[in-house]
Amino acid sequence: MFRPKLLFTSLAALALGACSPQDPQAVTSAAIAKQVILPTYSRWVEADRQLAVSALAYCQGKEDLDTARADFLHAQRAWAELQPLLIGPLAEGNRAWQVQFWPDKKNLVGRQVEQLISADTPVDAASLAKSSVVVQGLSAYEYILFDQRVGLADDTQKARYCPLLTAIGERQKTLAEEILKAWNTQDGMLAQMTKFPNQRYADSHEAIADLLRAQVTALDTLKKKLGTPMGRQSKGIAQPLQAEAWRSEGSLKSLEASLTAAEAVWDGVDNKGLRGLLPSSQKPLADKIDAAYAASLKLFAANQRTLTDLLSDDAGRKQLDALYDSLNVVHRLHEGELAKALGIQLGFNANDGD
Numbered sequence: 001m002f003r004p005k006l007l008f009t010s011l012a013a014l015a016l017g018a019c020s021p022q023d024p025q026a027v028t029s030a031a032i033a034k035q036v037i038l039p040t041y042s043r044w045v046e047a048d049r050q051l052a053v054s055a056l057a058y059c060q061g062k063e064d065l066d067t068a069r070a071d072f073l074h075a076q077r078a079w080a081e082l083q084p085l086l087i088g089p090l091a092e093g094n095r096a097w098q099v100q101f102w103p104d105k106k107n108l109v110g111r112q113v114e115q116l117i118s119a120d121t122p123v124d125a126a127s128l129a130k131s132s133v134v135v136q137g138l139s140a141y142e143y144i145l146f147d148q149r150v151g152l153a154d155d156t157q158k159a160r161y162c163p164l165l166t167a168i169g170e171r172q173k174t175l176a177e178e179i180l181k182a183w184n185t186q187d188g189m190l191a192q193m194t195k196f197p198n199q200r201y202a203d204s205h206e207a208i209a210d211l212l213r214a215q216v217t218a219l220d221t222l223k224k225k226l227g228t229p230m231g232r233q234s235k236g237i238a239q240p241l242q243a244e245a246w247r248s249e250g251s252l253k254s255l256e257a258s259l260t261a262a263e264a265v266w267d268g269v270d271n272k273g274l275r276g277l278l279p280s281s282q283k284p285l286a287d288k289i290d291a292a293y294a295a296s297l298k299l300f301a302a303n304q305r306t307l308t309d310l311l312s313d314d315a316g317r318k319q320l321d322a323l324y325d326s327l328n329v330v331h332r333l334h335e336g337e338l339a340k341a342l343g344i345q346l347g348f349n350a351n352d353g354d
Contacts, residue, residue, distance in 0.1 A: 023196075023204050024276075024277060025203075025204035025205055025207070025208045025277060026194075026196055026204035026207075027272065028204075028208065028268065028272055028273065028274070028276060028277055029193045029194070029204050029207040029208055029211070030193060030194040031268055031269065031270075031272035031273075032193070032211060032265055032268055032272070032273060032274075033189070033190050033193035033194060034190070034194075035268065035269040035270075035272070036085070036264050036265055036268065036269065036273070037085045037183075037265075038183065038184075038190065040078075040081050040082060040085055040261060040264075041082065041085070041176075041179065041180050041183060042180065043078050043081065044078040044079060044081070044082055044176050044180075045173075045176040045177055045180050046078075047074050047075040047077075047078035047079075048075055048078070048169075048172045048173045048175075048176040048177075049173050049176075050071055050074065050075070051071055051072065051074075051075040051141075051169045051172055051173065052166075052169035052170050052172070052173040053169075054067070054068050054071035054072075054169065055068070055141075055162075055165045055166045055168070055169030055170075056166050056169070058162075058165070059158070059162035059165060059166055065145070065152060068145060069145050069146065069248065072138070072141055072142060072145055072248065073248060073250055073253075075138060075172070076138055076142070076245060076248070076250055076254060077250075077253065077254065077257045079099055079100060079138060079254075080253075080254035080255070080257035080258045080261075081257050081258065081260070081261040082261070083218045083221065083222075083258040083261065083262075084214060084215050084218035084219070084258060084261050084262035084265055085214065085261065085265070086214050086217075086218065087189070087210050087211065087214045088182070088183065088188075088189035088192075089179050089182040089183070089189065090179050091214070094133060095175065095179070097133040097137070098133045098136045098137055098171075098175060099137045099138060099172065099175065100137050100138045100139050100244070101133060101134045101137060101139040101140070102139065102225070102244040103224075103228060103242060103244075104134075104139065104242075105242065107241075108134045109134055109135070109139045109140055109143050110143055110147065110149075112132055112134045112135050112140075113135055113140050113143050113144065113164065116131070116135055116164060117160055117161060117164060122163070123163045123164050123167050124163070124167050124170075125167045125170035125171045125174060127167075128164075128167045128168065128171050129171060129174075135164070135168075136168065136171055136172075137168065137171075137172065138168075138172070140164070140168055141165065141168045141169070141172075142245060142247050142248050143247060144161045144164065144165050144168075145165075145248070146247035146248045147247055187199065192207070193207050205343075205344075208274070208277065208342065208344070209342075209344045209345075209346075211265065211274065212274065212334065212338065212339060212342065212344050212346070213344075213346055213347075215262055215265060215266075215274075215334055216331065216334050216335045216339070216346055218258060218262060219259075219262060219327065219330055219331035219334055219335075220331055220335075222255055222258055222259060222327050222331075223324065223327050223328060223331060225243070225244050225251070225254075225255060226251075226255060226307075226320065226323060226324050226327065227324055228242045228243070229241075229242045229243040229246070229251070229307060229311065230311070230317070230320050230321075230324065232324070238311045240307065240308045240311050243307050243308070246307070246308065249306040249307070249308060251306075251307045252300065252303065252306065252307050252323075255300070255327075256297070256300040256301070259293070259296060259297060259300065259327070259330070260297065262293075262330075263293045263297070266289060266293065274338070274342070275289070275290075277342060278341055278342075282341050285333075285337050285338065285341055288333060288337075289330070289333050289334070289338065292326070292329045292330045292333055293330060295326050295329070296323070296326035296327055296329070296330055299319075299322055299323050299326055300323065303319060303323075305319075307320075
């Protein structure tokens with residue numbers, strides 16, 4: 001006579017379970033993956049497809065140098081937006097270095113491009129994929145298009161460098177497409193950030209921790225990308241040639257794009273970012289992080305000068321100091337108070353020991 005009661009109790013429990021709210025960290029992880037990360041990766045793929053088309057068009061004389069350079073800067077920006085989103089396949093197997101080689105303390109990019117060009121061996125995307133990462137990516141592409149020593153105005157010089165330029169464009173397109181495909185496979189990163197447990201994450205908290213670690217590492221890297229040319233690692237002596245995109249003067253725009261992407265992970269879409277995981281009692285912290293992003297991005301938006309130009313006078317160096325300090329505030333808030341509020345142990349990041 002107790003069996004119907006037990007059955008009713010079990011069904012009631014199941015019904016309650018079905019109606020219970022979802023794990024907020026799982027919801028946030030899935031939302032960031034679908035609404036922030038994947039769209040950014042898709043823009044990167046489209047930019048690299050355009051880069052491959054652009055290289056070919058330029059080398060066939062169907063596109064001028066200014067257009068080719070603009071397409072490079074578009075691809076560079078798309079890559080910069082991925083910096084705070086480097087989890088999964090792009091963060092593994094040395095792939096990020098295949099996209100951009102930085103820091104380049106010994107001008108390996110220029111030296112190895114010249115060695116490859118002088119070798120007089122045929123270069124295509126397949127052979128390039130087996131070459132040094134130094135010559136595979138955007139840094140080498142930038143060298144060809146922007147370095148004054150290359151001299152693309154001369155048709156003979158253009159003919160020498162164009163096979164490598166088109167190979168890099170094709171290589172970057174293929175790499176980007178492979179990464180996006182890996183995200184969307186049955187057991188790829190999108191699935192791993194959506195359903196738990198899986199082969200990568202035991203639970204949703206691990207996924208959120210991975211996201212925050214990527215954020216903290218990226219924000220720390222932004223400080224290094226700005227601080228290194230400012231001379232913060234060289235006793236105050238400016239090192240403008242250590243900026244990540246000094247030849248194209250795109251360094252500050254890249255930093256701004258990366259910071260904007262980091263803010264997108266923080267905000268999320270429909271408040272389904274890291275910010276939404278903070279309880280109402282942590283509103284003061286959320287407000288502090290909001291204000292830190294706003295202050296730093298305002299400084300970037302207000303600046304109209306290049307990094308090299310800013311390094312040339314006292315007023316410019318003060319502006320750079322203010323930018324660096326603003327990035328430091330954002331970084332420290334994520335590394336310290338946000339990690340603590342979310343119960344995340346960060347451990348070492350990819351820059352430790354640099």
